[in-house]
Amino acid sequence: MKEIIVAVAGQPNSGKSTIFNMLTGARQHVANYPGVTVEKRTGKYSYKGNTVTLVDLPGTYSLTSYSQEERIARDFLLHERPAVVLDIVDAANLERNLYLTFQLGEMGIPLVIALNMMDVAEGRGLKIDTFKLSELLRATIVATVGKKGKGGKELKEAILNTYKGGHFRMGYGDACESCGACLGISREKGHFRVDYGEKLEPILRPLEKMLSEDPKISARYPARWLAIKLMENDSEAHRLVGLL
Ligand SMILES: Nc1nc2c(ncn2[C@@H]2O[C@H](COP(=O)(O)OP(=O)(O)O)[C@@H](O)[C@H]2O)c(=O)[nH]1
Numbered sequence: 256m257k258e259i260i261v262a263v264a265g266q267p268n269s270g271k272s273t274i275f276n277m278l279t280g281a282r283q284h285v286a287n288y289p290g291v292t293v294e295k296r297t298g299k300y301s302y303k304g305n306t307v308t309l310v311d312l313p314g315t316y317s318l319t320s321y322s323q324e325e326r327i328a329r330d331f332l333l334h335e336r337p338a339v340v341l342d343i344v345d346a347a348n349l350e351r352n353l354y355l356t357f358q359l360g361e362m363g364i365p366l367v368i369a370l371n372m373m374d375v376a377e378g379r380g381l382k383i384d385t386f387k388l389s390e391l392l393r394a395t396i397v398a399t400v401g402k403k404g405k406g407g408k409e410l411k412e413a414i415l416n417t418y419k420g421g422h423f424r425m426g427y428g429d430a431c432e433s434c435g436a437c438l439g440i441s442r443e444k445g446h447f448r449v450d451y452g453e454k455l456e457p458i459l460r461p462l463e464k465m466l467s468e469d470p471k472i473s474a475r476y477p478a479r480w481l482a483i484k485l486m487e488n489d490s491e492a493h494r495l496v497g498l499l
């Protein structure tokens with residue numbers, strides 16, 4: 256029986272704990288992240304013969320290295336390399352929540368999005384084109400209402416499917432364009448990529464290329480992500496490159 260590690264990310268109040276509980280029920284364990292007093296909650300469920308372990312990341316608005324919570328979330332994704340990231344998005348605050356989603360996408364880990372609080376969004380008359388959003392984000396999207404336990408089975412199915420299509424992990428650039436191994440909506444669409452425009456891309460691309468051609472760096476970190484972080488003058492990214 257395989258064990259699949261899934262990191263659960265999301266901004267505060269997106270319903271992360273609610274979805275976590277919905278998926279794992281009572282099978283939970285609480286410890287601390289190594290060396291800090293930040294709580295690390297893990298939980299398990301079985302689905303179609305697989306054991307899935309969910310690791311609750313601290314709720315953060317972004318993934319810079321400025322706060323302890325953000326560094327913990329980021330370090331876990333970088334160094335533990337979960338098979339899938341489950342991103343809990345508040346559908347009623349989509350624009351603000353997608354800021355974190357973009358950063359998760361740039362880290363190159365396969366993403367499943369729980370578009371939560373759909374009842375609130377619908378109550379406000381918001382209509383979200385989940386198909387289009389899914390296409391843009393290269394991620395499977397499941398509409399959920401965590402509070403009412405809606406969408407749990409669909410999320411489990413999406414997580415397993417995304418795990419099986421795991422080629423997203425292999426290349427962090429455009430490499431998967433025609434591999435055909437993607438499942439569902441992401442098929443043959445390539446990776447998620449934000450176009451930073453004509454001022455930044457001419458700097459970003461050569462930097463990304465240089466990083467991806469360094470075997471030590473490219474084996475450990477997503478080149479595109481690292482290039483973006485270096486351009487942001489992120490101290491941790493500088494450290495990662497300097498240490499190698
Ligand atoms: N209306 C509505 N409320 C929800 C939904 N999911 C979670 N909540 C509520 O939103 C609040 C924040 O949820 P919580 O899981 O603690 O968020 P977290 O900070 O991301 O862990 C709680 O009061 C939940 O009961 C949902 O889909 N719809």
Ligand SMILES: [Mg+2]
Binds near residue numbers: 271272273314
């Ligand atoms: Mg919580």
